[in-house]
Amino acid sequence: MAETIRLDQALPVGSEGRRSGGWWGMLALIATEGSLFGYLLFTYFYLASQSEQRWPPEGLPTLFMPGVNTLILLTSSVFVWVSERCIQLRQLYWSLASMALAIILGVCFVVIQLNEWSKKSYDMASNLYGSLYFTITGFHMLHVVIGLVVLISLLLWIALGYFDHRRYAAVTIGGLYWHFVDVVWLFVFTTLYLLPYLYQDGI
Amino acid sequence: MRAPGMSIGRVPILVWGTLTASVANVFAVPSVSLAFFLLWLDRQTGTHFFDVLNGGKPLLWQHLFWMFGHPWVYAVVLPAMGIVSDALPTFCRRPLVGYSAVALSTMATMLLGFGVWIHHMFAAGLPTLALSFFGATSLVISIPSGVAVFAWIATIWLGRPVINTPFLFFSGFVILFVIGGFSGVMTAAVPLDLQLNETYFIVAHLHYVLLGINVFPVVGGIYYWFPKFFGRMMNERLGKWSFWVMFIGFNVGFFPMHVAGLLGMPRRIYTYAPHMGWSSVNMITSVGSFVFAAGILIFLVNVLVSLKRGVLATANPWDAPTLEWAVPSPPPAYNFAVIPFIASRHPLWEDRLNESESRSSLERGYLLMEGRETIGTTPLDGIPDIILKMPEDSYSPFFLGLFSSLVFVGLLLHWRDFTVLMAVASSLSLMAWMWPRKSLVQRVPDTEYDKGVAHG
Numbered sequence: 001m002a003e004t005i006r007l008d009q010a011l012p013v014g015s016e017g018r019r020s021g022g023w024w025g026m027l028a029l030i031a032t033e034g035s036l037f038g039y040l041l042f043t044y045f046y047l048a049s050q051s052e053q054r055w056p057p058e059g060l061p062t063l064f065m066p067g068v069n070t071l072i073l074l075t076s077s078v079f080v081w082v083s084e085r086c087i088q089l090r091q092l093y094w095s096l097a098s099m100a101l102a103i104i105l106g107v108c109f110v111v112i113q114l115n116e117w118s119k120k121s122y123d124m125a126s127n128l129y130g131s132l133y134f135t136i137t138g139f140h141m142l143h144v145v146i147g148l149v150v151l152i153s154l155l156l157w158i159a160l161g162y163f164d165h166r167r168y169a170a171v172t173i174g175g176l177y178w179h180f181v182d183v184v185w186l187f188v189f190t191t192l193y194l195l196p197y198l199y200q201d202g203i
Numbered sequence: 204m205r206a207p208g209m210s211i212g213r214v215p216i217l218v219w220g221t222l223t224a225s226v227a228n229v230f231a232v233p234s235v236s237l238a239f240f241l242l243w244l245d246r247q248t249g250t251h252f253f254d255v256l257n258g259g260k261p262l263l264w265q266h267l268f269w270m271f272g273h274p275w276v277y278a279v280v281l282p283a284m285g286i287v288s289d290a291l292p293t294f295c296r297r298p299l300v301g302y303s304a305v306a307l308s309t310m311a312t313m314l315l316g317f318g319v320w321i322h323h324m325f326a327a328g329l330p331t332l333a334l335s336f337f338g339a340t341s342l343v344i345s346i347p348s349g350v351a352v353f354a355w356i357a358t359i360w361l362g363r364p365v366i367n368t369p370f371l372f373f374s375g376f377v378i379l380f381v382i383g384g385f386s387g388v389m390t391a392a393v394p395l396d397l398q399l400n401e402t403y404f405i406v407a408h409l410h411y412v413l414l415g416i417n418v419f420p421v422v423g424g425i426y427y428w429f430p431k432f433f434g435r436m437m438n439e440r441l442g443k444w445s446f447w448v449m450f451i452g453f454n455v456g457f458f459p460m461h462v463a464g465l466l467g468m469p470r471r472i473y474t475y476a477p478h479m480g481w482s483s484v485n486m487i488t489s490v491g492s493f494v495f496a497a498g499i500l501i502f503l504v505n506v507l508v509s510l511k512r513g514v515l516a517t518a519n520p521w522d523a524p525t526l527e528w529a530v531p532s533p534p535p536a537y538n539f540a541v542i543p544f545i546a547s548r549h550p551l552w553e554d555r556l557n558e559s560e561s562r563s564s565l566e567r568g569y570l571l572m573e574g575r576e577t578i579g580t581t582p583l584d585g586i587p588d589i590i591l592k593m594p595e596d597s598y599s600p601f602f603l604g605l606f607s608s609l610v611f612v613g614l615l616l617h618w619r620d621f622t623v624l625m626a627v628a629s630s631l632s633l634m635a636w637m638w639p640r641k642s643l644v645q646r647v648p649d650t651e652y653d654k655g656v657a658h659g
Binding site: 015020153164 | 630
């Protein structure tokens with residue numbers, strides 16, 4: 001290999017995408033946070049399989065609002081991606097608008113989820129299911145809020161003109177985190193809302 | 204950053220060990236963090252994860268703990284095994300036998316290490332199927348460990364060993380590794396484990412693996428790299444004394460614990476009736492532990508004496524093959540004046556081994572002289588790829604560390620407002636840290652216009 005390295009050629013300067021430390025750092029963060037959610041869902045399945053309580057205590061969950069909320073979160077991810085593409089295509093205003101829309105959708109998700117929480121007849125301390133439900137969705141909510149802070153920072157930086165068609169590494173890396181938060185939600189949603197339909201024939 | 208040419212097949216085994224351990228920690232640590240967090244929730248907010256009265260399961264704690272705990276064992280020992288794989292060959296005057304096999308067995312051990320946690324819970328009343336499966340994986344994990352052991356033995360066998368202090372520590376480690384590994388395989392067998400569970404046999408096993416596999420290589424590694432750290436050699440006569448006293452004390456101290464365990468002495472007791480028949484073995488253990496402590500003391504004295512009066516070390520006192528020995532002892536702040544090019548696993552032994560025509564270039568290479576920069580190489584082949592601008596000194600990581608510690612202080616003392624305030628302060632520190640800076644040149648490189656600053 002060494003014999004093929006040419007010293008007389010200058011190396012390019014810069015870092016973006018897979019060549020930036022932040023990309024690899026974010027992947028490591030995603031790996032460890034993804035594991036955390038994996039262990040959380042393991043905890044859920046373990047306790048659900050061992051429990052003799054009614055599961056979930058209120059019977060099968062309603063799917064309409066959580067389903068709409070899932071779509072909202074996924075759409076938000078799409079707009080973050082669009083925002084990055086717009087920077088690459090030198091459309092800074094569209095990028096700004098797209099990022100703003102992504103944030104609004106993210107906030108909608110938080111508001112709807114808070115409303116879902118308030119409709120529950122139990123809380124964290126009422127029963128085992130409640131402990132699991134609020135810990136898992138709460139953990140996810142925490143990640144969404146952190147993600148929103150990240151997106152708002154990116155919005156600010158786009159507005160301040162920090163990025164251009166060659167300089168957008170922060171948007172790529174911050175966007176990666178937001179996509180991760182969305183993918184995790186799909187696992188949480190499947191576990192808490194869809195799977196009870198499989199192992200329970202309705203109450 | 205790796206030196207150009209240092210492809211994944213040319214990195215030292217120690218790097219394989221630390222890489223494997225670090226990757227494993229990324230996946231394993233969240234498990235125990237979660238266990239602590241759930242326990243904290245149980246105690247602070249009245250959730251029911253471990254609360255038996257309301258359907259919680261204490262066994263959940265054991266699962267979450269050992270899903271972390273067992274991979275962690277390998278995270279502790281694999282880098283230490285890497286020290287031996289790199290340093291032992293220096294004293295055998297030949298390259299490690301089976302580099303690829305040892306590197307792969309390092310990864311295989313870690314991978315399997317994620318699938319054996321239930322062998323810590325064989326007596327906890329789990330289904331037979333789980334016991335069989337995890338018993339089998341626990342037996343299988345002895346195969347990659349065996350690969351490493353035979354690689355070390357073959358290296359000693361085929362080499363011309365120089366018997367000095369580091370060599371004694373590394374070869375002594377191989378013996379302890381075999382004993383500790385063997386008692387490990389014994390407890391991997393479910394029926395025998397049910398007999399040995401909670402006895403002193405387990406205490407003997409875990410000391411052989413944690414002290415034998417970690418402490419002996421690390422002490423040997425300190426003897427090996429001490430001249431590189433401080434520019435002075437450690438005293439060889441005290442070194443040999445420290446090894447033999449430690450090695451004899453260790454075995455006299457911990458080997459009888461196997462016997463105590465087989466005689467049925469339980470763990471985690473501080474006293475027992477005089478007629479149990481364990482008195483003699485425990486007396487031998489006590490004597491051994493004092494001898495072992497004396498050995499550690501000799502080592503510590505050697506460190507202090509050698510720091511002051513050790514013989515000044517040359518750049519490469521052991522005539523070792525790897526890159527760190529190419530710079531003066533102790534190394535200058537900039538390490539290498541130019542970034543070297545690597546053509547083999549043993550840059551300093553190339554003329555002797557003559558494995559191929561190509562030679563590493565230690566004198567000629569890239570100069571990075573336009574501010575804070577480092578070189579980026581491709582992950583697998585180590586081909587220089589790009590020049591990365593590095594950040595200047597900054598206080599924000601310090602403040603992030605400070606405020607995030609205070610978040611936990613606030614949680615501990617139930618100071619709610621203080622905790623929230625510190626969380627906000629942490630976020631602001633992080634934002635300041637991550638604030639985009641033009642000087643970091645985080646942009647798509649344009650080879651047409653941005654001629655780099657590399658000079659051959």
